[in-house]
Amino acid sequence: MSKTYLKPINTPEDVAITYKGNLLSVKGKLGEESLEIHPDVEILKKEKRIAFSPSNELPETHAITGTMRALTLNLIQGVSEGFEKRLEITGVGYRAKLNGNKIELNLGFSHVVNYELPGGVSADVPNQNEIILRSIDKQRLGQAAAEIRGFRPPEPYKGKGIKYSDEKIRRKESKKA
Numbered sequence: 001m002s003k004t005y006l007k008p009i010n011t012p013e014d015v016a017i018t019y020k021g022n023l024l025s026v027k028g029k030l031g032e033e034s035l036e037i038h039p040d041v042e043i044l045k046k047e048k049r050i051a052f053s054p055s056n057e058l059p060e061t062h063a064i065t066g067t068m069r070a071l072t073l074n075l076i077q078g079v080s081e082g083f084e085k086r087l088e089i090t091g092v093g094y095r096a097k098l099n100g101n102k103i104e105l106n107l108g109f110s111h112v113v114n115y116e117l118p119g120g121v122s123a124d125v126p127n128q129n130e131i132i133l134r135s136i137d138k139q140r141l142g143q144a145a146a147e148i149r150g151f152r153p154p155e156p157y158k159g160k161g162i163k164y165s166d167e168k169i170r171r172k173e174s175k176k177a
Contacts, residue, residue: 005065008044008051009073012080017050019043024072028079031136035075041068078136085145087131091160094152095128103131107152107162115151118144130165 011017015028024043025034037043040061044051052069054061077083089096089105097104103123105113117123117133121144124132131148135141145164154161156172163169 003062003066005052005054005062005069007069008049009069009076011048011050011076013048015076015080017045017076019045024075026072026075026079028076030079030082033075033079033136035068035071037068038064041065074138078138082134082136083138083141085133085141086165087133087145087148087162088165089129089131089162090154091152091158094160094162096125096131097128098123098125103148105148105151105162108160113151115148 012028015026018025018027019037022037022039023034024037025032040055040058041064042053042055044053050072052065052072054065089107091108093106094108095106101117103115103117103125105115107113118140120137120140121133121135124134126132133141133145133148135144149162149164152161154163154167154169156170157174159169159171
């Protein structure tokens, strides 16, 4: 079993961490986020380092301790640097346009797909075939990107659809007569 929870997290100078009850709050230059810590996880805070410890020796407690450490690391990175996902649109006539808090997607359907961005997620459309999503919350950002990609996932024959910029599409050979 992995014991990554043993490794303490060094917090940057511009990030303030407060822990009261079961609520861990992280405040940085991009915003503020909070996380409810599981009751079986103990937090040890020393100056600019934060460490996690399980309260008992059950395997489930070790697992949840590692999860709490990873979620806290994501909070710290989110409020100090932020997260970004890039989506690429491939296909003839497929395009995206930003309208305030909505993204209009023309994806070959008989209608335009309007996607309203969730709170805390911002978008930028530098050209009609690229969408850049930004947020301080990694989970919310990933969910928004997955929902947009879900409107027209890339197909394996021509590669048309919406894909992540770092995603590799396995192409299939077309059927022969």
